[in-house]
Amino acid sequence: MKKHQKILLRIIISTILIVVISFLPIKNNTFLGLAYILPYLIIGYDVLIKAVKGIVNGQILDENFLMAIASVGALVLGFIWKDHFLEAPLVLLFYQVGEYFQGVAVRKSQKNISSLMELSPDYAYVEKDGEIIKVSPEEVPIGSIMVVRTGEKLAIDGVVESGSACLSTLAMTGESEPVDVKEGDSVISGSVNQGGLIKVKTTKLYNDSTVAKVLALIERALSRKAKTEKFISKFARFYTPIVCSLALLIALIPTLIGLIFSVSVNGLDWLYRGLSFLVISCPCALVISVPLTFFSCIGGLSKRGVLVKGSSHIENLAKIKTVVFDKTGTLTDGKIKVKDIYFEKVSESEFIEYLVLLESGSLHPLAKSVCEKYKIPVDFTRIKEYNEEGGYGITAIIDNDTFYLGNLHLMQRAGIKMPVSLSEKAVYLGKNKQFIGYITFLDSVKENAKSSLEELGKQGVSRLVMLTGDNENKAKIVAEELGLREFYASLLPDQKQEILSKIMLNEGNGKVAFVGDGINDAPSLMTADVGISMGAVGSDVAIESSSVVIIDDDILKVPLAVKSAKKCMRIVMQNVIFSIAIKVAVLILSALGFANMFLAIFADVGVMILAILNSFRALINKKRGKI
Amino acid sequence: MEKTYKIQVDCPHCAEKIERAIEKQAGVESVSISFVSQKMFLEFKDAEKESELLSSIEKVGKKVDGDFRVL
Missing domain, CATH: 2.70.150.10 (Calcium-transporting ATPase, cytoplasmic transduction domain A)
Incomplete structure (x- = not known):
């Protein structure tokens, strides 16, 4: 039988026994106490054994030891004072229920990761x-x-x-x-x-x-602990000793005062209150739920192809106010392709021939993509008076006809009447004063780039910046298309890093993310608070230098990561505040004598279970809208 | 030398305590224990003394949590 099944069995058996005993018509107090010892030992023998071992090893603040003290105390009080028998097995029963739940949580979260591990083929x-x-x-x-x-x-x-x-x-x-x-x-x-x-x-x-x-x-991700996690471990380090000292003070001080000033004080009642403190002395709810939330979030994101390299990066992701994009490979796919051609008054082969004749002499990216698509041999001696103007296009004479190949400005200037008006990126061809066709290009901007930027805005990212090695003009076209106000063009990789550093200096409390394709922008990926690399999981440099790796090149995963990180941090905060608040409330109530030990353990375990369940919400990335 | 080990640790609170105890062991550069994933990430100086180090780690871990084990 596995360990967790054993605990479950003990929980069930002792619960039945406790219920049966409470209905038995036992009038004698001592007999009743002795009867409860049976379920008490069934549910708690290992706690008692561990407690003894703990003392031997000098672990005074061991949780088993504290639970043992509280429950044994309740039993003893039952015999010498009044009926606290029931509380002894109940405290350990709930304690074990909590332990069982912790085990469930660990197994469940490991399952989430192991479903990823199944990716790994055995042969x-x-x-x-x-x-x-x-x-x-x-x-x-x-x-x-x-x-x-x-x-x-x-x-x-x-x-x-x-x-x-x-x-x-x-x-x-x-x-x-x-x-x-x-x-x-x-x-x-x-x-x-x-x-x-x-x-x-x-x-x-x-x-x-x-x-x-x-x-x-993913294996390594959990070793990089978040600040919140570190805070919780620090908190835990002080919490237990403080609560235990308070327990000691509450149990002893009133009795001492009673002795010194010879007032009658019910010392046993104060002792009981002190014991109740011990029951809530474990910061378990916090210590387990915070890392569990990060773990769930990392697991949930990895299922969507977003790998976060550590809990600490989740924290930073949630605080992102500025996202700096490297243009090529992230916002654009870096390739301009001919999408379609349209021609009239000439045949297709003539049209293509004209195109190739005119474009072959140009270094413009659009021209290159045309020549790549139509690789046909042409006779360049036919072309004369070739002239290329930036911002307009190409003018040349082929076989005594004047040709114009370029944008709308060029057509207007040449006095060519346009029968069409296209909203997409296109180049038009005119022969003498006549329009004879156009070429459209596949937009180099990624399909989801614009919605990704909008989604980032919705996630509280207020500043979006584009950096590119391309020239001003090309950068501007993309920026306008995406609605980006801020961009820097003609940059070398080290200049990108410089600009990024400047942006980070002005940022204050918010965090700055850099999104790149991970191939040549490793310095920037490392400089940013959060370096996000896309589509480059094969590259060692990308993995080493970035904090988040997006496996494919879907740019919508960037806002998804931010959204999920924010949700994760919300859950962490809920758990922290909720657990501390309940603990403090129960401490106060038991100090005042309003809460008994049963309520204390119930609240303690209850908070932990709720916090664990809440943690699992971080796994779910429900698709709303685009992400 | 950096390595990840599967471990068994019973309570989240003990994981923290064990982590602090292991940190003090000679030869350990850094250690991080995750209760949730039941893993120990260990960075240590001398690769040859790995098994020695692991047994001493198990020993201090067991003092905190009797069920602690490096698998």
Whole structure:
């Protein structure tokens, strides 16, 4: 029988015994007391044994010892004064109920983490000399061919060598939509093959793969304790001695005063009040619920693909007032692609030919993306009088026709009538005085970037800043599109860090977060109060330097992390205030003689159970709106 | 040398006390015990004396909580 099942059994048996005895028609006080000793020993024998061991080891303020003193005291008072028998087994009964609940809480929270641990596959199927063998993931060298069938997990990061499959990254990134992968796609470990057969060429060792890193990260998270946790341990260090000294004073002082001034004082009653103090001398509710809340929050976030490296970072996340973004890789995906072309009065091949002729000479990012898309051979001798103007576009003569390729300003200046007006980013093409078509581009701004910024605003982030190595003009376009007022352009990585430091100096009490892709902004990630790296879980530098790692590149996870951290801190505060308030109230009531030992233990264990239950709320990230 | 150990510790309050006791052990650079995850994160100087250190840690831990164990 497992330890917790044993406790539960003892709780049930002693409860039944206590109920039965209380209904037995025992008139004699001594017999009644002796009868209660049976459930008392059943429920509390281990507490008594531990108490004795504690004294031997010099642990006077051991909770077992204090519980033993209180309950034995109640029994003795029962025999020599008045009926306190019932309280002895009840105190230990509730104490054990509390212990049992602590165990439940620990097991439950470990389960949450172990569901993550299940990510870690126990083996991999690897092709060797034309045969497929089963090996442990640690033994697979880089460049091996791994075969992944339907229902299997990927053990190691790699690139699909052949075949195709539908992969779910739910467990790793929290993304519920499965993705189709084919030859040439890179795949991360921890993904589950939901259908298909792929051969994956491994690009990393198991220990450097996403799964292994994520697990290592979470394991370590709890060792970085939050300030609140440290405060609670300090509080706990003083709480028990203070309450115990108070207990001693209450039990002895009135009797001493009575003796000195020869007034009649009921010393036994004061002794009883003192014993009641001992019952609430354990700061358990606080000591367990605060770390548990952080743990739940970290666990809940990791299920959504957000890894927080320690409880201390949760605290900082909750206080964020400024978020500084590195543009590329976070707000934008860094790629501009041709989305669509439209043409009239010319054929498609002619239109594309004109485009390539005109754009080939330009270094503009839009031009580059056009040339990347349409790789056709063209005869550059056809083009004359090529002229490119910043802010307008390109003018040139091809085969004696004048062509204009650029934005609306250029078209206006050339006197070309536009039959369309597009709201998206587009480049127009005019031939002589006629409009002949346009190209639209896939916006480089990430789909969720704008809503992410709005959500951050809702979470109390009042200042949003964008930093970028791109030029002013490009930065401005993105900033305007996102509604960002503050941005700094043309920065080198070390300049980014400088600006970040300046922002932090002006920040006062609020915390500053830096969001980057983790590849070249490690210095900034380390400088910020909270460094958040995105989509770079494979990179050691990113993991080392950031406090929060977002596994995929979903920017909405940034406000999600802040929201969840705030909720976590609210729960922590509720638990701290609630537990201390109830303890103080019970202490006062028992000092005044209004509360008996039964009420004291009931309140103490009750507070702990409520605080534990409250802690578990930090696990839940209910989706409201976008996050 | 930094390592994570699975441990058994029975009460959150004892975890705190054990942590403080282990901190005082010779060779220990830093230690953090999590009751919730039942883990001990230990940083120590001499990798060769690991088993020695662990047994002395278990000893001081047992003084605080008889059920303390490094698994």
